[in-house]
Amino acid sequence: CALPIYSAPALAPANPQERTEGRPRLPAGIWRYWLVGACVAGIEFAVVFWGTDWLRERGHLGDAAAVVSIAVIGAGMTLGRAVASRMLTRTSPRAVLIAATLIAFGALLCTYVLSFPAALLLAYFVAGFGMGPQWPVGIARTLQAAPHASDLAASRYSLAASIAEL
Numbered sequence: 001c002a003l004p005i006y007s008a009p010a011l012a013p014a015n016p017q018e019r020t021e022g023r024p025r026l027p028a029g030i031w032r033y034w035l036v037g038a039c040v041a042g043i044e045f046a047v048v049f050w051g052t053d054w055l056r057e058r059g060h061l062g063d064a065a066a067v068v069s070i071a072v073i074g075a076g077m078t079l080g081r082a083v084a085s086r087m088l089t090r091t092s093p094r095a096v097l098i099a100a101t102l103i104a105f106g107a108l109l110c111t112y113v114l115s116f117p118a119a120l121l122l123a124y125f126v127a128g129f130g131m132g133p134q135w136p137v138g139i140a141r142t143l144q145a146a147p148h149a150s151d152l153a154a155s156r157y158s159l160a161a162s163i164a165e166l
Contacts, residue, residue: 024149026156033142037157040134042164047108047131048073051124059117072121076128084133093137100137104130135161 048070055066080100087096107127114120139157146153 024146024152026146026149026153030142030145030153030156033138033145034156034160036138037135037142037160038164040131040138041161043104044077044131044135045165047124047127051111054111055117055120055124058111058115059120060115061117069117069121070124072125073128073131076125076130077132080129080132081136083129084137088137093141096133097137097141100130100133102130103127104134106130 051070051073052066055061055069056063059066061069084096084100104127107123107130110123111120111127114123139154142153142157143150
C-alpha cells in the first residue's frame with residue numbers, strides 16, 4: 001500500500017489562507033499520507049504480534065524465547081532510523097521511503113520461507129531496519145504538506161496509526 005504512494009511526488013503545501021469556519025484546512029491529497037500511516041503502523045504491529053507465533057511455529061522456539069527474540073525488530077527499527085537520518089542529508093525522503101519499503105518487504109518475504117531460528121531472527125531484524133524510517137519520514141512528509149496546519153496533520157496521522165492498531 002505504501003510503495004505507490006511513496007513513488008508519487010510530494011504534495012505542494014496547501015494555501016494557508018484556506019480555512020473552513022476559522023480552522024485551518026488540510027490539503028485533499030494529504031489523505032494519501034494518512035493511508036500510508038495506517039498501513040505502516042498496521043504492518044509494524046502485525047509483524048510484532050504475528051512474528052512471535054511464527055518464531056514458535058516455524059523457528060521451533062519456546063514461548064519465552066520467541067517473545068524475547070522478537071525484540072530484534074525493535075533493534076532493527078532503531079538502526080534503520082539512525083541510518084535513515086544520515087541518508088536524508090544526502091538523498092530525498094522519497095528515495096529513503098522507497099528503499100525502506102523494499103527492504104522491509106523483501107525481508108518479510110524471507111520469513112515465509114525460512115525455518116532456521118537464526119535466519120528468521122536476521123530476517124526480522126532486516127524487516128525492522130526497513131520499517132524503522134517509514135513512520136518518522138512519513139509524518140515529516142505529512143507535516144511538510146500542511147505547514148499551516150501541522151498540528152492537525154500530525155493528529156490525523158497519529159489517528160491513522162491508532163485505528164490500524166485496533
